[in-house]
Structures are given as structure tokens and as C-alpha cells.
Amino acid sequence: MKEKPKVLIVDDKIENLVTLERIFSDMDVEFVRALSGNEALMHTLEHDFAIALLDVQMPEMDGFETVELMRQDKLTKHLPVIFVSAIYTEDYHKIRGIASGAVDFITKPIIPDILRGKVRVFLELYEYRLSLEEEIVRRAEAEEKIQEQYDEIQIHAHELEASNEELRNTQEKLIGLNREIQESEERYSDLFDNANDLIQSVDAEGKFVYVNTAWLNALGYDKGDLEHLKFADIMVQEELAPCLDLFERTMRGEQFNNVQITFVTKHGAEMCVEGNVGARIKNGEYVAARGIFRDITERIIAEEKQRELDAMKSEFISNVSHELRTPLRSLKGFTKLLVSGKVDDPKTQNEFLAIVDKESDRLGDLIDDLLDMSRLESGRFKINKEGISLKNIIHDAVERVGSLASEKGITITEEMNSELPEMEVDGKRMGQVITNLLSNAIKYNQENGSITVKSEVSNSDLLVQVSDRGIGISEDDIPQLFERFYRVEASDRIEGTGLGLHITRQIIEAHSGRIWIESKLGEGSTFSFTLPLRQN
Numbered sequence: 001m002k003e004k005p006k007v008l009i010v011d012d013k014i015e016n017l018v019t020l021e022r023i024f025s026d027m028d029v030e031f032v033r034a035l036s037g038n039e040a041l042m043h044t045l046e047h048d049f050a051i052a053l054l055d056v057q058m059p060e061m062d063g064f065e066t067v068e069l070m071r072q073d074k075l076t077k078h079l080p081v082i083f084v085s086a087i088y089t090e091d092y093h094k095i096r097g098i099a100s101g102a103v104d105f106i107t108k109p110i111i112p113d114i115l116r117g118k119v120r121v122f123l124e125l126y127e128y129r130l131s132l133e134e135e136i137v138r139r140a141e142a143e144e145k146i147q148e149q150y151d152e153i154q155i156h157a158h159e160l161e162a163s164n165e166e167l168r169n170t171q172e173k174l175i176g177l178n179r180e181i182q183e184s185e186e187r188y189s190d191l192f193d194n195a196n197d198l199i200q201s202v203d204a205e206g207k208f209v210y211v212n213t214a215w216l217n218a219l220g221y222d223k224g225d226l227e228h229l230k231f232a233d234i235m236v237q238e239e240l241a242p243c244l245d246l247f248e249r250t251m252r253g254e255q256f257n258n259v260q261i262t263f264v265t266k267h268g269a270e271m272c273v274e275g276n277v278g279a280r281i282k283n284g285e286y287v288a289a290r291g292i293f294r295d296i297t298e299r300i301i302a303e304e305k306q307r308e309l310d311a312m313k314s315e316f317i318s319n320v321s322h323e324l325r326t327p328l329r330s331l332k333g334f335t336k337l338l339v340s341g342k343v344d345d346p347k348t349q350n351e352f353l354a355i356v357d358k359e360s361d362r363l364g365d366l367i368d369d370l371l372d373m374s375r376l377e378s379g380r381f382k383i384n385k386e387g388i389s390l391k392n393i394i395h396d397a398v399e400r401v402g403s404l405a406s407e408k409g410i411t412i413t414e415e416m417n418s419e420l421p422e423m424e425v426d427g428k429r430m431g432q433v434i435t436n437l438l439s440n441a442i443k444y445n446q447e448n449g450s451i452t453v454k455s456e457v458s459n460s461d462l463l464v465q466v467s468d469r470g471i472g473i474s475e476d477d478i479p480q481l482f483e484r485f486y487r488v489e490a491s492d493r494i495e496g497t498g499l500g501l502h503i504t505r506q507i508i509e510a511h512s513g514r515i516w517i518e519s520k521l522g523e524g525s526t527f528s529f530t531l532p533l534r535q536n
Contacts, residue, residue, distance in 0.1 A: 004030040005123055008052035010040040012059060020053055023112045037061030041069060044076045050126035051119055056085040064100045071101040078257050080122045082106060198293040204286055206230040218295060220266035236262045236270060250279045250289045272297045383426045383510045391420045393427055394453055397434035401442060409448035416455040429507045436500045437466040437527045445470035461530035469524040478517060
């Protein structure tokens with residue numbers, strides 16, 4: 001029975017090891033536990049691992065030191081290692097982890113699907129390496145057997161010349177052997193030519209002597225192009241120097257695994273690939289450099305998006321913490337003054353109570369945004385439609401933010417068509433949309449500025465627009481403006497969590513509508529959305 005791939009998991013806490021095993025419970029692998037770096041190193045002397053998952057913070061020897069020692073041993077020099085840490089989450093920790101020899105650095109809380117996906121890639125590489133090694137051994141044995149048979153035929157060739165019958169027999173044997181060789185070569189040629197990986201062979205002058213079909217298809221070349229093509233022609237300029245150094249070292253017989261380089265296709269597109277490079281040497285002479293690569297362009301783009309999302313989540317948590325603490329401090333401070341009896345002036349008491357009321361509303365709005373975000377994530381976000389006048393919804397939203405606008409001296413003008421039809425919408429949610437857009441227009445407006453709310457029928461849609469003359473938004477920020485957690489650079493001086501516009505877009509799209517923005521820095525912004533009349 002085929003042996004299961006082994007996965008080394010290292011953590012000084014048993015519960016963390018159990019959690020990792022549960023995450024991979026659907027994978028057919030064998031786990032080997034280690035509670036320290038020293039125990040992990042001992043296990044590597046006893047087992048051949050497909051991948052190792054290491055905690056960073058451990059007594060006696062941390063994860064960084066453990067991996068550095070692994071890289072000094074030829075048995076574990078190329079063992080893929082992924083760090084998993086709940087404490088070491090800063091960028092310099094991740095940089096140190098990669099510098100120590102790890103292939104990835106994951107911070108907690110762990111997203112199981114992402115971790116399983118990354119581990120599955122290395123398990124597939126491990127299985128592929130084992131199968132390729134077995135195939136190489138089988139081919140070498142076959143070639144050695146054929147060579148032995150051929151040598152034996154040569155030794156006895158002169159003896160067989162004395163008899164024509166024996167000569168004919170010998171010729172028949174040679175024909176049979178040649179047929180086997182040809183069939184063997186055809187099998188291996190078919191294996192390489194139809195492989196999904198990009199396979200290439202380059203001679204001492206850098207010319208391609210062989211590429212498979214996957215290589216041609218991926219880079220957009222045909223076989224006729226290979227006559228005048230060198231491997232330097234498919235490299236990006238920035239990586240050419242290190243690749244030439246790698247090529248020279250390969251010529252001296254060095255083997256390189258998990259090499260990441262960038263190819264340039266015939267049409268100028270860049271392709272990130274990863275693979276192994278080695279030399280074919282015959283009788284001590286360099287014959288060719290052989291490489292087997294896999295296109296990882298999409299994987300790189302998923303990892304980059306994940307890093308961006310992680311950064312946005314971290315900023316979001318920081319913003320939420322700040323947004324929660326600010327009203328809570330105000331509530332606690334003013335409530336404490338009122339309860340203590342130190343404020344006996346009715347006018348001052350009313351002012352304090354008004355602040356408490358305002359901060360309570362602010363805290364309630366923030367909690368509502370967080371609850372809406374949770375409903376969106378879990379698929380429990382619902383729309384309850386009823387026949388209602390959107391004109392009244394807009395008017396109520398304007399009154400709701402009136403005090404906030406007055407504090408900055410901002411005037412809000414309503415320009416609405418008197419013949420607006422009644423719409424089948426969720427009145428509460430549409431009020432939330434208008435309030436969000438008005439609140440943003442107030443936040444990012446100038447002192448004593450102005451806001452205009454327009455509504456009219458346009459073609460088969462109802463069009464609503466909220467315009468301000470505020471600071472505006474740059475073109476670079478506009479494409480991400482409605483993404484969750486996203487906040488523009490200027491937002492670090494303005495309260496908010498980056499959820500409002502994301503929730504707003506979800507509400508509009510749930511009504512089969514569309515929302516967009518037009519803005520110029522220093523001139524203001526206009527948020528527009530449409531709702532289809534045909535559904536009403």
C-alpha cells in the first residue's frame with residue numbers, strides 16, 4: 001500500500017497541533033507532531049516530509065532558528081516550511097520568516113480554506129517529485145539494461161558472423177531491441193509533450209533544443225520560432241543577470257529546486273513560473289540544461305489580493321476599535337459628571353444629555369453597520385419591499401442629518417421632481433442609503449459648504465444624486481471605493497470604518513439598481529444611483 005505523505009506540525013501547545021490536524025482532516029496525510037524546534041529537527045532525521053507547519057514563538061529555539069538549521073542540512077535543505085503565528089504578525093516578522101527559508105508566513109486567525117489550498121499545492125509538488133524520480137529510475141534501469149544487451153551483442157558479433165543463420169537471428173534480435181527503444185522513446189516523448197507543466201531543454205549556447213506543447217501554448221510560440229530563439233529572449237530584463245548566473249552554475253552541474261522566474265510571452269505578456277532546473281551531463285561534458293516549470297501567475301495574484309485584504313482587515317479592526325472607544329469615552333465621561341451631581345445647572349445638564357444622545361446614536365449606527373456586515377458575510381441580509389414614496393424617504397433622511405450639517409454650517413438643497421412614482425422598495429434600507437450618502441457628503445465637505453439632493457425619472461429608471469463641493473476623491477481611489485474595509489488616504493483624519501459605502505452598494509444592488517461616483521480632487525463629488533421602474 002502506498003505510504004501517505006507526512007506533514008510535520010510544530011507548536012509548543014498541544015491544542016494548536018490538534019487544531020491544525022482538524023483543519024487538514026479531509027486530506028489523506030500522516031501528521032508527525034513536535035512540541036519544540038529540537039524535537040522537529042530529530043523527526044527530520046527519521047522521516048521524509050512533504051511540508052512542515054511551524055509556530056514562531058517556542059521556548060529554547062524559535063521557529064526562525066529551527067528553519068535556519070533545517071536549511072543547513074542536506075536532508076531538509078529544500079523542505080517547504082510555512083510559518084503559522086498568532087503573535088508575530090508584523091511585516092518584518094514575515095520578511096524574516098521568508099528570509100530564513102520559509103515559503104510562506106500565515107498569521108492567525110487562520111482561514112482554513114486558504115491554508116489547505118497552500119498545503120495542497122506542496123503536497124502535489126511532493127507527489128509529482130516522487131513520481132518523477134521513480135520514472136527517472138525506471139528509465140535509467142531500462143537504458144542500462146538495453147546498453148548491457150547491446151554491449152553483449154557487440155561482443156559476440158564477430159562469432160555470429162560465421163553463420164548466416166546466427167546472423168539472421170542476431171539481426172532479428174537487434175530489430176526487436178530497436179523497436180523497444182523506439183517505443184520507449186515514443187512513450188517518454190509523449191509523456192513530456194503532453195504534460196501540463198512547461199518543459200524545456202537549453203544547450204550550452206542558450207538555444208532551445210526541446211520544448212513541450214504546454215510550453216509553446218503558454219508562451220505563444222510555434223516550433224518554427226525555436227530555431228532563432230534563446231532562453232534570454234523570454235526573460236524579463238530585470239531578471240536576466242541572475243538568470244544568466246543560474247544558467248552558468250547549472251552548466252557546472254548544480255541542481256536548483258523551487259526556482260521562481262518570470263517569462264515573457266511572444267506577445268509581451270509576463271508569466272510567473274516556478275520549477276526545478278538541472279543539467280544533463282554526459283561523459284563529464286555539459287549537454288543541456290533541463291527545466292520543468294509551472295505557471296503560478298494566478299497564484300501570485302491571489303496571494304497579493306489576500307495580503308491586501310489582510311491589511312485592510314487590520315486597518316478596519318483598528319478603525320472600529322477607535323470608533324467604539326470614542327463615543328464610549330464620551331458617554332462614560334458625561335454620564336459620570338451627571339450622576340455625580342457636580343453639574344447642577346439645567347442648561348449644562350441639557351447640553352451634556354444632548355451630547356450623550358448624539359454619541360449613543362453614533363454608537364448605534366456603528367453597531368448597525370457591523371451587524372449589516374455580518375449579515376452580508378453570512379448571507380442573511382434581507383430586503384423587505386413595500387410601496388412607498390422615495391420623495392418622503394429622501395426628505396426624512398435630510399432632516400435626520402440636519403443637525404450634523406448645521407454644526408459645519410452646511411446647507412442641503414432638495415431638487416426633486418414633483419411627479420416621482422411610488423416605488424416597491426425597502427423603506428428602512430433606502431433611508432439608510434440616503435443617510436449614508438448625506439453623512440459622507442457632510443464629513444468630506446468644506447465648512448459652510450453646500451449639498452444638493454436630486455431625484456428624477458431618467459429613461460426607465462429612477463435617478464437619485466447627492467452632490468457636494470468638498471475635498472473630492474482621487475481617480476486611484478474610485479475603483480475600490482465601494483469595497484469592504486476600504487478608506488481613502490484622507491480618511492485617517494475623518495471618523496469611519498470603511499463599511500458604509502460597501503453596505504450602500506449591497507442595498508442598491510439588492511434592489512436591482514446601480515450606484516457610481518464622479519469626483520475631482522478639490523472640486524467635490526457626486527454619488528448617483530438608479531432603481532429600475534420596470535419592476536414597479
